[in-house]
Amino acid sequence: MAGKQNLNVGTLPVLTWRNLLLGVLASMIVFSSLVHMSAMLVPGVLEENGMSVLESQLHPEAFVGATAEKGGRSNVNLRSRRQPSVEGKSASTSSFENFDTVENVQAQTDFQKIYSLDKLRDAGYANALIKSDELEPEGKQILQDCPDVSRHVVYWQNLPKDKVWESPYKNLGPKNKYLLFEPDEGGWNNLRLGFEANLALAFATGRTFVLPPRDRVYLLKKSSQQQKEKLNKLFKSDTNLISARSPVYGFEDIFAMEPLRERMRVITMEEFIREVINDPSNNELPRPQEELIKLVQENKFLSWKNSLLRSWIQRISVQPKWNPSKVFVAFPQRDRLHKEGIEKFTDNQLNVGMRPWKKRRREPVFYDEELWNSKVLLFSQCRGAPCRMLVQFYSLLYFADEKDDKMLKRFIRDHLHYSSDILCTGARIIDMILNDANSIKNDNDNEISPMKLYSSGHVRRNDFQYKEARHAPLQDILDVMWRHTKVHNEVLYLSTDETDKDVLAPLSAHYQVKLLGDYADKVGLHEIDPNFVGMIEQVVASKARIFIGTWWSTFTAYIMRMRGYRGLNHQSFYYPKPFEKEMQRFQHPEGLGWWREWDPAWYQLDE
CATH class of the missing domain: 3.40.50 (Rossmann fold)
Known part of the structure; x- marks a missing residue:
C-alpha cells in the first residue's frame, strides 16, 4: 500500500539489541556515579591509580599527575617503587600488594576521627591546623629533667596491663x-x-x-669533652680510646x-x-x-x-x-x-x-x-x-x-627512647620554635586554631649514597613542601647537612626558615655533646604539623616512627616526588624494610 512502510520482521532483533546495548551503557554510567558518590562518603574504599577518591579530591594536583597518560605512559607510577638492597643498590619492583583492605579503611577512619571531615574538605588534610597536645596519649609520662616542656616530646605510655606480660620462653x-x-x-x-x-x-x-x-661510631666523631669526662668517671684507662678527639659511644x-x-x-x-x-x-x-x-x-x-x-x-x-x-x-x-x-x-x-x-x-x-x-x-x-x-x-x-x-x-x-638530655634539649627548642611561630604574621592569622604551629623538613645532601635524593633540585623539594604546607611565611624547621646557605635561599621566599644554630645559644647547645645534634633534630622535626623527609634515609625514618606514634604519619611526606605519598596508605613492610617506617609499627597498638 502506498504511503505505508513495509516493516521487515528480520529488522526487529537488530533494533532490540541496539536498545538493549544503550540501556546497558546507561546503567553502567549510573552505577559508576553511585560508586563514586559512595566512595566520597566512605574514604579509602575505591582507589584509582593507587589513590583513594577522597585523596584525589584533597590533592587534585597529585591525582592529575598520577593519571595523566595521554599520548604516552606517565613518568611516575605510584604503584611501583624502587627499593634499595642491603648493599645500597636499587632493586626494582612492581609488586604493590595492598594487604588488609579493612585495615586500610579503618586507618583512614581513625584519621578522620582526629581531623573532622569538614575541615579536611575545606583545607586539605595536609593543611589542617590542630592542637598539638590533642595527639598525646592519655597515659603520657613526664620527663623529670624538663617537666615544663616534656609534653612536646613524650609519646610513650605506661600501661599497667603490659607489666604482667612475660615471654613464654623465659622458663624454657x-x-x-x-x-x-x-x-x-x-x-x-x-x-x-x-x-x-x-x-x-x-x-x-x-x-x-x-x-x-x-x-667509635661512623660520623659521631666530633670532639666531645663531655663524653671524655663521662667515661673517665666510669673507667680507669691508660689507652687513647678515651679521648675528646676520637670519642666512643655505647647505646x-x-x-x-x-x-x-x-x-x-x-x-x-x-x-x-x-x-x-x-x-x-x-x-x-x-x-x-x-x-x-x-x-x-x-x-x-x-x-x-x-x-x-x-x-x-x-x-x-x-x-x-x-x-x-x-x-x-x-x-x-x-x-x-x-x-x-x-x-x-x-x-x-x-x-x-x-x-x-x-x-x-x-x-x-x-x-x-x-x-x-x-x-x-x-x-x-x-x-x-x-x-x-x-x-x-x-x-x-x-x-x-x-x-x-x-x-x-x-x-x-x-x-625505648632517647636519653633525657637529648629529649629535653629537643623539647626546649620546640618550645622556642612555637614561640617564634606565634610571633610571626602568616597566612593562618585568621584561623580559629588556638596557636600557630610549624612545619619541618629533612634535606640530605652531601654524603648520601642515593643520588636521586642527593641531587634532587631544591625546586623539586620546595614543590613537595609547598603542596602540603601551603602557609606563606610559616616557620619551617630545617634539618640538613647542606652547608651552602645560598642553595637554601629559595625556601626563604615562602617560609621563615629556622636551623638548629638559631637556637644554639638560647638552649645552651654548647653544653650538650655535639655528636647528639642529629638525635636532637629528629626530636624537633617529629613534633611538626607537617614533615617532609628524604626517601631511603634512616634518619628520616626514625622521625616518621615517632610521628607514627603520635598519630602524625598521615601528615608526613617524602621527596623525591615518586615517593611523596608513601605514608598516605596502610602498608606492611616489604622484606627488610629498613629504608622507611611502616604502619604496623604503630597501628592500633593499644586495641
Missing part, C-alpha cells in the same frame, strides 16, 4: 640465658635498627640483653636505660663477664682468659675490638647465621609451645598470617629447642656472610598470637 632452658650482638658498622640510625632488632628478640625470648662495649649513652630495665634485664658486657666468673650457674661456660678478667677487675675500658673478648665470646656462644633478607623469625601461638618442642604451624598461619612477612621470598625460621636451650646467643655481623641486622624489628619477628605481636611493639614504643 637454662635459668640464666643471654643474648649478645655485634653492632652494625654504619651510621647511628643503622646501629639503632640493629639494636632494636636484637633487643626485641631478647625481650620476646626472655633473655638477658647484654649491651656491646662502647666503640647506653644515647638511649635511656631505666625504662628498658623496668621490663627486662639489661646488663653491660663488663657485668656479663663478672657474672660468668662469679655465678656458679655459669660454671658450664669456659672462663675468660686471665688477661681479660684482669681488665674487667681493674675496671679498664673494654673495646669490642679486643681480640681476647671476641674470641672468648665466640667460644661460649651459639651463633645463628640468619640472613634477614631471606628469613624472618616466627613464633607460634602459646598453646602450640611445649617443653618437648614446637608444634607445626597451621596452614592458615603459614599461608595467611605470614603473608606480609613472606614478601620478597623470605621464609620463616624458628626459635626452637636448640636455641632456647643455648645459654648464650650471639648475633654477629657475619663478615663474609650476609646476615647484617639492618632490618625493622617488626619485619624480623612474626607472632601468630596478635596479642604478643602488639605487646612487643608497645614495648619498643613505651620503653
Whole structure:
C-alpha cells in the first residue's frame, strides 16, 4: 500500500539489541556515579591509580599527575617503587600488594576521627591546623629533667596491663640465658635498627640483653669533652680510646636505660663477664682468659675490638647465621609451645598470617629447642656472610598470637627512647620554635586554631649514597613542601647537612626558615655533646604539623616512627616526588624494610 512502510520482521532483533546495548551503557554510567558518590562518603574504599577518591579530591594536583597518560605512559607510577638492597643498590619492583583492605579503611577512619571531615574538605588534610597536645596519649609520662616542656616530646605510655606480660620462653632452658650482638658498622640510625632488632628478640625470648662495649661510631666523631669526662668517671684507662678527639659511644649513652630495665634485664658486657666468673650457674661456660678478667677487675675500658673478648665470646656462644633478607623469625601461638618442642604451624598461619612477612621470598625460621636451650646467643655481623641486622624489628619477628605481636611493639614504643638530655634539649627548642611561630604574621592569622604551629623538613645532601635524593633540585623539594604546607611565611624547621646557605635561599621566599644554630645559644647547645645534634633534630622535626623527609634515609625514618606514634604519619611526606605519598596508605613492610617506617609499627597498638 502506498504511503505505508513495509516493516521487515528480520529488522526487529537488530533494533532490540541496539536498545538493549544503550540501556546497558546507561546503567553502567549510573552505577559508576553511585560508586563514586559512595566512595566520597566512605574514604579509602575505591582507589584509582593507587589513590583513594577522597585523596584525589584533597590533592587534585597529585591525582592529575598520577593519571595523566595521554599520548604516552606517565613518568611516575605510584604503584611501583624502587627499593634499595642491603648493599645500597636499587632493586626494582612492581609488586604493590595492598594487604588488609579493612585495615586500610579503618586507618583512614581513625584519621578522620582526629581531623573532622569538614575541615579536611575545606583545607586539605595536609593543611589542617590542630592542637598539638590533642595527639598525646592519655597515659603520657613526664620527663623529670624538663617537666615544663616534656609534653612536646613524650609519646610513650605506661600501661599497667603490659607489666604482667612475660615471654613464654623465659622458663624454657637454662635459668640464666643471654643474648649478645655485634653492632652494625654504619651510621647511628643503622646501629639503632640493629639494636632494636636484637633487643626485641631478647625481650620476646626472655633473655638477658647484654649491651656491646662502647666503640667509635661512623660520623659521631666530633670532639666531645663531655663524653671524655663521662667515661673517665666510669673507667680507669691508660689507652687513647678515651679521648675528646676520637670519642666512643655505647647505646647506653644515647638511649635511656631505666625504662628498658623496668621490663627486662639489661646488663653491660663488663657485668656479663663478672657474672660468668662469679655465678656458679655459669660454671658450664669456659672462663675468660686471665688477661681479660684482669681488665674487667681493674675496671679498664673494654673495646669490642679486643681480640681476647671476641674470641672468648665466640667460644661460649651459639651463633645463628640468619640472613634477614631471606628469613624472618616466627613464633607460634602459646598453646602450640611445649617443653618437648614446637608444634607445626597451621596452614592458615603459614599461608595467611605470614603473608606480609613472606614478601620478597623470605621464609620463616624458628626459635626452637636448640636455641632456647643455648645459654648464650650471639648475633654477629657475619663478615663474609650476609646476615647484617639492618632490618625493622617488626619485619624480623612474626607472632601468630596478635596479642604478643602488639605487646612487643608497645614495648619498643613505651620503653625505648632517647636519653633525657637529648629529649629535653629537643623539647626546649620546640618550645622556642612555637614561640617564634606565634610571633610571626602568616597566612593562618585568621584561623580559629588556638596557636600557630610549624612545619619541618629533612634535606640530605652531601654524603648520601642515593643520588636521586642527593641531587634532587631544591625546586623539586620546595614543590613537595609547598603542596602540603601551603602557609606563606610559616616557620619551617630545617634539618640538613647542606652547608651552602645560598642553595637554601629559595625556601626563604615562602617560609621563615629556622636551623638548629638559631637556637644554639638560647638552649645552651654548647653544653650538650655535639655528636647528639642529629638525635636532637629528629626530636624537633617529629613534633611538626607537617614533615617532609628524604626517601631511603634512616634518619628520616626514625622521625616518621615517632610521628607514627603520635598519630602524625598521615601528615608526613617524602621527596623525591615518586615517593611523596608513601605514608598516605596502610602498608606492611616489604622484606627488610629498613629504608622507611611502616604502619604496623604503630597501628592500633593499644586495641
